[in-house]
Amino acid sequence: DIQMTQSPSTLSASVGDRVTITCRASQSISSWLAWYQQKPGKAPKLLIYKASSLESGVPSRFSGSGSGTEFTLTISSLQPDDFATYYCQQYNSYSLLLTFGGGTKVEIK
Amino acid sequence: EVQLVESGGGLVQPGRSLRLSCAASGFTFDDYAMHWVRQAPGKGLEWVSGISWNSGSIGYADSVKGRFTISRDNAKNSLYLQMNSLRAEDTALYYCAKDMMEGSSSWYYIDYWGQGTLVTVSS
Numbered sequence: 001d002i003q004m005t006q007s008p009s010t011l012s013a014s015v016g017d018r019v020t021i022t023c024r025a026s027q028s029i030s031s032w033l034a035w036y037q038q039k040p041g042k043a044p045k046l047l048i049y050k051a052s053s054l055e056s057g058v059p060s061r062f063s064g065s066g067s068g069t070e071f072t073l074t075i076s077s078l079q080p081d082d083f084a085t086y087y088c089q090q091y092n093s094y095s096l097l098l099t100f101g102g103g104t105k106v107e108i109k
Numbered sequence: 110e111v112q113l114v115e116s117g118g119g120l121v122q123p124g125r126s127l128r129l130s131c132a133a134s135g136f137t138f139d140d141y142a143m144h145w146v147r148q149a150p151g152k153g154l155e156w157v158s159g160i161s162w163n164s165g166s167i168g169y170a171d172s173v174k175g176r177f178t179i180s181r182d183n184a185k186n187s188l189y190l191q192m193n194s195l196r197a198e199d200t201a202l203y204y205c206a207k208d209m210m211e212g213s214s215s216w217y218y219i220d221y222w223g224q225g226t227l228v229t230v231s232s
Contacts, residue, residue: 001171034218036154043204043222044154055220087154093215096168098144098156 002026004090006101012109019075021104023088028068034089035064035073037082038103044087048073075106083108111135111221113205118226121195129226131188131205139163139183142208142216145190147201148225157203158190159216166214173199195230202227 003026013019023033031051036044046055048064051071061076075082088101117129129145145157158169158179167179178191188205202225209220 032217036219038154043224044219045222046209046218046220049209049218089154089156089218091215091217096159096166096215097170098146098159098216098219100146100154100156103153 001095001097002029002090002092002099004088004099004101006086006088006104008104009102010105010107012107013078014109015078015080017078017109019078019082019106021073021086021088021106023066023071023073023101025069025071025090029090029092031067032091033064033066033071034091035062036087036089037084038087039084047086078106082106111207113207113221113223115203115205115223115226118203118228120229120231122232123196123230125195126191126193127195127228129190129192129203129205129228131223133186133188133205133207136207136221138181138186140211142166142210142213143181143188144206144208144216144219145179145188146204146206146219146222147199147228148204149198149201152201155201159208160188161214161216162212163214166216168216192228195228197230200228200230 035048038044052064144159205223206219207221209218
């Protein structure tokens with residue numbers, strides 16, 4: 001099965017900072033990757049799909065890039081509402097599995 | 110407005126069974142694959158199971174394979190998860206979730222989530 005590894009697991013940043021989160025797949029997944037944001041006590045929210053497509057209604061400060069085995073989520077200018085945990089997720093149509101990364105918590109510095 | 114409302118969670122002893130339900134509304138239920146995703150207290154997200162729009166494709170995480178069964182009733186706009194032989198490590202908030210892609214026999218990404226139902230496995 002494909003494993004997804006996120007780094008860092010925790011990130012301390014200030015409002016206005018540029019933030020980058022990395023997700024690595026144990027084998028190539030082409031561009032079949034999504035990013036989610038989760039706040040405490042809330043369900044996750046889809047931010048990015050197919051590696052770089054912005055979900056409708058998501059602010060343009062969020063962007064995704066990458067293909068193959070290495071992917072990044074970038075927040076161009078961190079806002080107070082962005083302090084949350086972020087997860088990557090890959091899908092594999094051959095094995096009918098979805099796999100999430102371990103998560104990256106973005107904290108206030 | 111898409112709504113997914115889970116029910117059926119609770120406290121259950123190890124080895125016993127529980128059936129979760131999810132009532133869907135606000136979209137054409139039988140056009141989309143559906144998923145169960147769980148989150149243990151203080152932990153990350155774990156995909157549990159998925160089912161295609163016509164139940165023709167079903168998948169399970171290795172951690173639940175052989176113990177859990179996913180099903181759906183398109184006439185009732187409902188998704189189910191039958192959980193047998195429950196273990197302490199199955200304790201989690203269980204989310205019902207809608208796949209993004211319409212009419213596919215596989216699954217891709219999750220664009221809507223319910224608020225979850227808590228399952229606690231303990232003696």
